[in-house]
Amino acid sequence: MSSARMPESGAQPSGAWGGWIAFAGIMLVLTGFFDILQGLTALLNDEYYAIRNGQLLVFDFTAWGWIWLIWGLILIAAGFG
Numbered sequence: 014m015s016s017a018r019m020p021e022s023g024a025q026p027s028g029a030w031g032g033w034i035a036f037a038g039i040m041l042v043l044t045g046f047f048d049i050l051q052g053l054t055a056l057l058n059d060e061y062y063a064i065r066n067g068q069l070l071v072f073d074f075t076a077w078g079w080i081w082l083i084w085g086l087i088l089i090a091a092g093f094g
């Protein structure tokens with residue numbers, strides 16, 4: 014019989030990786046926060062973004078704002094997860 018312990022299913026990450034995992038979560042939350050700010054800006058102020066002639070704009074600013082807003086919420090949820 015071996016005396017080695019098997020890790021439990023809910024085991025905490027080791028100290029070496031714990032800092033990197035926390036850093037990645039914080040970066041996801043910050044990126045999501047800034048994406049939400051961009052989405053709100055696109056929704057509330059269409060004149061904020063400057064589009065010159067000849068540039069490709071696939072969606073209008075309202076659709077683009079909702080896309081950024083939803084993406085930001087997904088990133089924040091992933092960061093807290």
